[in-house]
Amino acid sequence: MEYYSSLVERMTRTTGILSDASIAKLYADASILTERPFDSDQVQPASLDLRLGKKAYRVRASFLPGKGKSVGQKLERFKLHELDLTDGAILETGCVYLVPLIESLELPCDIEASANPKSSTGRLDIFTRVIVNESQAFDQIPAGYKGPLYLEVSPMTFPIVVREGSRLSQIRFRKGRTVLGDDELLELHNRETLVASSEPTIRNGGIGMSIDLKGDDKGLVGYRGKRHTGLVDVDKKAAHDILDFWEPIYNHGTQDLVLDPDEFYILVSNEAVHVPPLYAAEMVPYDTMVGEFRVHYAGFFDPGFGHIHAGGAGSRGVLEVRSHDVPFILEHDQLVGSLVYEHMLDRPEQLYGTDLGSNYQAQGLKLSKHFKG
Numbered sequence: 001m002e003y004y005s006s007l008v009e010r011m012t013r014t015t016g017i018l019s020d021a022s023i024a025k026l027y028a029d030a031s032i033l034t035e036r037p038f039d040s041d042q043v044q045p046a047s048l049d050l051r052l053g054k055k056a057y058r059v060r061a062s063f064l065p066g067k068g069k070s071v072g073q074k075l076e077r078f079k080l081h082e083l084d085l086t087d088g089a090i091l092e093t094g095c096v097y098l099v100p101l102i103e104s105l106e107l108p109c110d111i112e113a114s115a116n117p118k119s120s121t122g123r124l125d126i127f128t129r130v131i132v133n134e135s136q137a138f139d140q141i142p143a144g145y146k147g148p149l150y151l152e153v154s155p156m157t158f159p160i161v162v163r164e165g166s167r168l169s170q171i172r173f174r175k176g177r178t179v180l181g182d183d184e185l186l187e188l189h190n191r192e193t194l195v196a197s198s199e200p201t202i203r204n205g206g207i208g209m210s211i212d213l214k215g216d217d218k219g220l221v222g223y224r225g226k227r228h229t230g231l232v233d234v235d236k237k238a239a240h241d242i243l244d245f246w247e248p249i250y251n252h253g254t255q256d257l258v259l260d261p262d263e264f265y266i267l268v269s270n271e272a273v274h275v276p277p278l279y280a281a282e283m284v285p286y287d288t289m290v291g292e293f294r295v296h297y298a299g300f301f302d303p304g305f306g307h308i309h310a311g312g313a314g315s316r317g318v319l320e321v322r323s324h325d326v327p328f329i330l331e332h333d334q335l336v337g338s339l340v341y342e343h344m345l346d347r348p349e350q351l352y353g354t355d356l357g358s359n360y361q362a363q364g365l366k367l368s369k370h371f372k373g
Contacts, residue, residue, distance in 0.1 A: 012346075013343060013344075013345055013346070014175075014176065014345075015174075015175050015176030015177050015178060015343065015345065016174065016175060016176070016178050016342070016343040016344045016345030016346070017046050017172060017173070017174050017178055017280045017342050017343065017344050017345060018046070018111070018172075018173040018174065018175065018345050018346075019045065019046060019303075019344055019345065019346050019347065019348040019349070020043045020044065020045050020046070020348045020349050020350060021346065021348070021349050022173070022345060022346060023043050023047075023048050023173060024043060026111075026173065030106060031105065031106050031107055031108060031111070032048070032103060032104075032105060032106075033103065033104045033105070033106060034102055034103050034104075035053070035102045036102065039051070039165075039167075042167070044170065044302055044352070045280075045302040045303045045304060045348035045350055045351055045352050046172060046280040046300070046302050046303055046344060046348060047170040047171060047172045047300055047302065048103070048170060048171050048172075048173075049118065049167040049169075049170050050101050050102075050103055050115070050130070050149065050151065050167065050168075050169045050170060050171055051101060051102040051103065051164075051165050051166065051167055052085055052099045052101065052102070052151065052162055052163070052164060052165065052166045052167075052168065053085070053099060053100040053101055053102050053164060054084070054085055054086055054164050055082055055083065055084060055085060055099070055100065056082070056083040056085055056089060056091070056097045056098070056099045056153070056162075057075060057079040057080075057081070057082055057083070057097060057098045057099070058079065058080045058081050058082075058083065058095060058096070058097055059075070059078045059079050059080060059096050059097065059098050060078045060079075060080060060096075061078065061096060062096050062129075062152055062154070063078060064131065064135055064136060064137070064138065065131070065133060065134055065135055066134070066135075066136060067134055067136060068134060069133075069134060070133040070134070070147075071098075071131055071132070071133055071135075071148070071150050072133075075098060079098070083097075085099070085162060085163050085164045085166075086163070086164050087163065088161050088162065088163040088233075089161070089162065089163070090159055090160070090161055090231060091153060091155050091159065091160050091161075091162060092155065092159050093155045093156060093157065093158065093159055094154075095154065095155075096152060096153075096154045097152070097153045097154070098131070098150055098151070098152055098153075099150065099151045099153060100148060100149075100150055101130075101148070101149040101150065101151055102164075102165070103149055103171075104147060104148045104149055105132075105141065105145050105146065105147065105149065106146045107141070107143060107144055107145050107146065107173075108143075108144065109143055109144040110143060110144075110175055110176070111143055111144075111173055111174070111175055112140075112141060112142055112143040112145075112173070112174055112175075113140075113141040113145075113171050113172060113173045113174070114139055114140055114141065114171070114172055114174070115129070115130035115139040115140075115141070115169050115170065115171045115172070116139060116169065116170060116172070116282070116299045116300050117168060117169055117170075118167060118168060118169060118170050119300075119318075119368070120234070120368040120369055120370065121168045121169065121234075122320045123266060123318065123320060123367060123368035124155075124157070124158060124160065124232055124234070124368055124370065125155070125156040125157040125158065125225055125264045125320065125322075126153065126154070126155050126156065126160060126168060126234075127152075127153070127154040127155075127156055128151055128152060128153050128154075128168050128169045129151070129152045130149055130150070130151055130152075130169060130171070131149075131150045131151075131152055132145055132147060132148070132149060132150070133145075133147045133148070138152070141171070149171075151168065151169055153168060156264065157225040157226075157227070157229075157264045158225070158229050158231070158232045158245060159229075159230075159231050159232070160231065160232050160233070160234050161231050161232070161233040161234065161235075162234055162235075163235065166234050166235055168234065170300060172280070172300060174342070174345075175345055178342040178343050179205055179340060179341070179342050180205065180279075180340075180341045180342065180343065181205060182202050182203065182204075182205060185202050185205070185206075185207055185341060186200075186202055188276070188279070188341065189202070189207060192274060192276045193274055194207055194273070194274050194275075194276075194281075194339070194341065195207055195208075195209060195269075195271040195272070195273055195274070195339070196271045196272040196273075196274075197271050201335060201338075203338075204338075205340055206284055206338030206339060206340045207338055207339050207341070208335045208337075208338050209269045209270070209271055209273070209283075209317055209335070209336060209337050209338060209339060210269065210270040210271065210333045210334055210335050210336060211267055211268075211269065211270060211319070211330055211331075211332065211333070211334050211336045212267070212268050212269060212270040212316070212332065212333075212365075213251060213255045213256060213257055213267075213330065213331065213332035213333075214251060214255055214332055215250065215251040216364070216365065218250070219250040219251040219252070220248055220249070220250055220251075220365065221249050221250065221251050221257065221267065221268075221365075222248075222249045222257070222265055222266050222267040222268065222365065223242075223246040223247065223248055223249060223265065223266045223367060224246065224247045224249055224263055224264070224265050225245065225246060225247075225263070225264040225265075225266075226244075226245055226246060226247055229244060229245050230244065230245075232245070232370055233370070234370070236370060237369045237370060238369070238370070238371065238372045238373075239370060239371075239372075240370055240371050240372065241371070241372055242367060242371045242372065242373060245371070246266075246367065246371075249265070255331065255332035256329055256330060256331045256332065257329070257330045258327050258328070258329050258330075259321065259322075259323035259327060259328045259329075259330060260323065260327055261323050261324065261325060261326060261327060262322070262323070262324075263322070263323070264320070264321075264322055265320075265321040265322070266318060266319070266320060266321075266365070266367060267318075267319045267321055267330075267365070268316050268317070268318050268319060268364060268365040268366075269316045269317035269318075269319060269336075270316075270332070270333055271316065271317075272306060272315055272316050273301065273305065273306045273315055273316060273317045273339065274305070274306040274307060274315075275301045275302065275303055275304065275305040275306060275307065275341075275352070276303070276307065277303045277304055277307060277344075277347055277348065277351055278303065278343070278344050278347055279303060279341050279342065279343060279344060280300070280301065280302060280303055280341070280342050280344060281300075281301035281305070281339045281340065281341050281342070282299040282300055282301065282339070282340050282342070283295065283299040283301070283317065283319075283337055283338075283339055283340075284299075284337055284338045284339070284340060295319050295320070295321050295336050295337040301317075301339070301352075302348075302351075302352035303344060303347075303348050303351055303352060304348070304351025304352035305352045307351060307352075316364055316365075317339075318365065318366055319336065319337070321336075
């Protein structure tokens with residue numbers, strides 16, 4: 001088995017997700033342009049954090065530019081006022097903001113990209129989406145794209161403080177076909193154990209994850225976000241008391257939970273999750289086949305998440321959950337979403353976890369890094 005894994009790692013792929021070294025090469029080749037050098041920890045094993053620029057614009061509503069039109073053209077129509085982020089600014093709940101990012105792209109014709117909120121962003125219920133010129137879909141950057149990047153930001157539960165350089169979103173670059181099919185997923189699971197389940201649910205290119213509503217030794221199963229709270233500074237770690245922002249939820253013997261419409265919950269998967277070093281994963285955020293709710297804003301799982309040699313044994317998926325339109329009852333071990341796995345183009349130089357001092361390796365139920373304890 002060790003020989004086989006080593007042999008696989010030495011294989012050279014021609015398609016896959018670009019690793020940290022390949023992202024650094026894109027930067028060196030001026031395919032990624034920045035107004036200032038990368039931060040020291042900005043490049044992740046299979047993604048790049050994106051930084052807010054100097055200004056934000058409050059806009060009337062979310063929008064897409066559409067074919068043949070730039071974001072700037074639409075922004076002139078829909079902006080209400082401008083905020084200076086140089087020394088920090090407050091973004092209010094229920095409002096939509098558009099922020100030009102420090103990074104822009106000059107992608108090669110065979111490299112495309114997609115974006116997603118960072119884990120900490122999702123756990124704060126900050127809705128973010130990347131927009132590019134002529135885009136007809138959020139968070140999708142076509143191969144060969146040349147131009148600026150913009151981030152739509154909408155705090156849903158807590159008002160937030162952001163500033164120039166704050167990192168709310170991340171981008172992942174890919175070349176060619178990357179997604180594993182059902183047969184490949186099953187083979188990889190049998191070899192590497194992707195989720196801690198003896199009978200995994202594999203369908204439509206994803207491997208299922210279920211919800212834990214038994215809770216820890218005190219019966220804690222999750223948290224519900226409070227309304228009308230104070231500010232959360234997105235750049236400060238361990239700065240806020242949990243109970244000022246969150247209501248703990250306990251199992252009182254029924255092992256179920258009624259999701260109230262438009263409330264925000266932090267819950268955790270029943271299974272431990274594993275992303276081997278030569279793969280990356282993404283949580284499918286919404287699947288009407290399993291219920292009228294959204295799971296997991298922040299979808300990227302980097303190579304090494306839950307990997308025993310990167311200090312991640314037993315890492316479970318923390319789930320950001322919202323119900324839509326109607327109350328919905330979740331029960332323990334109910335299927336709530338699925339993980340899609342993709343091939344890496346090459347092995348990252350650093351893995352998620354011990355190589356990077358990552359915030360959420362070996363996690364169970366855990367709030368974002370902004371809260372104490």
